[in-house]
Amino acid sequence: MRYHPLSEADRNAMLATIGVSDVEALYADAPASTLLKAPLDLPRHKSEFEVERIFSRLSARNTSAGRVPFFVGAGAYRHHVPASVDHLIQRSEFLTSYTPYQPEISQGTLQVLFEFQTQVALLTGMEVANASMYDGSTATAEAVLMAHRLTKRRKALLSGGLHPHYAEVVRTISRLAEDEVADMAPDVLGAEDLIAKIDETVSCVVVQTPDFFGNLRDLTKIADACHENGALLVAVFTEAVSLGLLTPPGAMGADIVVGEGQSIGNALNFGGPYVGLFATRHDYVRQMPGRLAGESVDAEGRRAYVLTLSTREQHIRRDKATSNICTNSGLCALAFSIHLALLGEAGLRKLAKLNHANAVALAEMLEKVPNVEVLNKSFFNEFALRVKGDAAALVERLAARGVLAGVPVSRLLPKAGLDDLLLVASTETSTHEDRAAFIAALKETL
């Protein structure tokens, strides 16, 4: 078949060199009982065209965001990605290279990671960032574990505004690692009193802004309360574009900042692959998880980049490593970095403003619809609506009318008594016509 360069003649010649009569002889170490006696019941190989046909049919069974008025967010956001980004990440030298363990022939990837780390540090207002994690949720769990190592405490306090999936990921690893988690109730209005819960047993407080319900949070006082109690503030974001317009967590006293980088450079992809961003203070760098690219020089004194501080990592430290992570999100980090380089400061600010303005425009229209209430005092590009009746059923009715209207809160928090809440996001990709279509469909179905 097309992917196998060896011919039968090649194979026979190679077997002769090896000195065996057939390939089966090379499997001699495998106990006979473990070797298949007959081929598996799987289809035979297919032409490229045939594979394309199968995938096209599967793809057509999904409603893609670009085909409909689309307002779905809750941790993954549809933004326009410039054509050059996807072209550049498909360069063979980026797409088909491994982790840059041989720096002399990996300077491309290493310089990209160094630039990525700098961009993430600038965006979050932190001193240092790593070369990426799997996604925002796993980065959050790693931040909690890192805070436990730094404080030698084992209790995380999770805000009720933290994305429910992120909270579940933290709870899962904490339960199985036998660490403690203190939960706040879902906090629709961003009004919870976290400070009252912070004491000297708490390792870290995990707060998201914009939070799951869209509220913007000032973290300054929470940071102060953390530090008075020897705890760390872990700030989380799920919409990286918001950092173009909002005070960064680093300027509000956060000790570790983690988040989802998908919305810059990366498609929705039904949830992955995405790119986890992870930033902290320089003093904590040796407790950081994940890879780090650093600057050095080569034997001729020329500037060069190399993976560094790897004594934190699993391939060196094994069971004493700061994390078990190995493969990260290199190519998604590249896409993030290219898109952000294209945007630059001016473009990112403008993009963030447009996102906010589109969301405000949508909120203004929704506020005029009977039986709909916008709950947020502040938001970036997403907010919570209270609707009459069951929001999940409403979303299904609107989908049947060709509008993907948002995320019912009950899908993520099924037993919280929030069945009438709907999260609605509006990025730069939704137009006035989209908003009008949404409102019209809403009025018909409510």
Add this chain to the structure above:
Amino acid sequence: MLDRPAPIEDIESPETFTGNRALDQEEPLLFEIGRRDATGVDVDDAPQVASRLGGLERKEAIGLPGLSEPEAVRHYVRLSRKNYSIDAGLYPLGSCTMKHNPRLNEKMARLEGFADIHPLQPVSTAQGALALMETLAHWLMTLTNTHAIALSPKAGAHGELCGMMAIKSAIAAKGEGATRNVALIPQSAHGTNPATAALLGFSVRVVPAAADGTVRARAVRDALGPDVAAIMLTNPNTCGLFEREIVEIAEAVREAGTYFYCDGANLNAIAGVARPGDFGVDAMHINLHKTFSTPHGGGGPGAGPVALSERLAPFAPVPFIRRDGETLELVEHAEGTQSFGRMTAFHGQMGMFVRALAYLLAHGGDGIAQSSRDAVLSANYIRASLRDVMTQPFGDRPCMHEVLFDDAWLKGTGVTTLDFAKAMIDEGYHPMTMYFPLVAHGAMLIEPTESESKASLDLFVATLRDLAKSAKAGDTKRFTEAPRFAPRRRVDETLAARKPVLRWRAA
């Protein structure tokens, strides 16, 4: 065998004005060429509205540089040319599986019905995506003969965490959580294995390898006890050998009331030839970016679905797919199930699922088995072609998809494994995996994969033979000064670690 061409006289190489050498162009940092006011994206003007940012607007500049589109394209194209890649040459990184990445898979992943769908849009509008995931799981179950596939883990190490979480949950469900807290791990294991075990609070007990590089059932029996939660074993192992006593080991593990976690990094040697479920595996991650060729991307993203045995399947993480007649549902909450919970937001690496399934459908059951056989054949061909000049730590015997050499043959030459690897760079090759596994001194682990032609393998063998000859003949400069022709000479790793410079700062 190919002969080495006659050496050419060194030509004088004068400095150039730019510091570039024709196609070898230096590229400054983004921060040195970008400008605060430059942009490569035209963003529409925002409608006039009253801000609702609650007074939390950014007060200070971010400090981000921007580039116009032509400048950005040039910056990243120039950077890309400083990377080695599987598209450009043989990439024999043992354990990492650098095989050809079919471009069809990239094209399929970019179909709008996969790339442009949201994980939280109604499942009624994403039935094709769920069907794709179900089909991929079916292929993976068939290839492994296991009971269930947990799709959501994001990479191999995340898959290990998933498998070990399922094991820990199963042990807790039996009421043995307090007593079973040891993971048995051979010395040859990937570093992720002990790191994963430690993350979950297991202590690590090292199982010694026998003189032939494999683990003996007797050694496992000796290490087993009422405190053992699981064994983490790689098969084929990291020395490139099939564990000959794998069946007895699995039986001993099961009799001891514990679980067998298999590191699936080397599934590409046996896919379609042998099934892990048939040798007693309870949980195994499958690196889609290795065996099923979703591209490595300079370090990710990967995907690490986990195959689970019947006794672990109930503990699989959420979400998972449930079929109700013609309709596919997504179970997203653990309540009311034995699931150990959620490992990540959303549903896993969909983009990688598309690529892996495209790879599987294109290859078919026949092509997958052929890939495994060709990978094993090619590794043995390299072994047979180098066995007279390089040494193998466990004797000369058939290997699986990768062949392990040590540095005994370099003794007295003044050349180390690292030097040898760097000299390979000058010859246009990416080095093999070095100094891993730890059980071989100065390890060189070579994995050619099934993607190389015989001519490519022959040139690789001839090159390594020539290098070996030079090393033994005392031409140490060829090694200690290498690489001489790469974009950079050897990089000072000690300096980087001693005074970490992890970001650019304005001078």
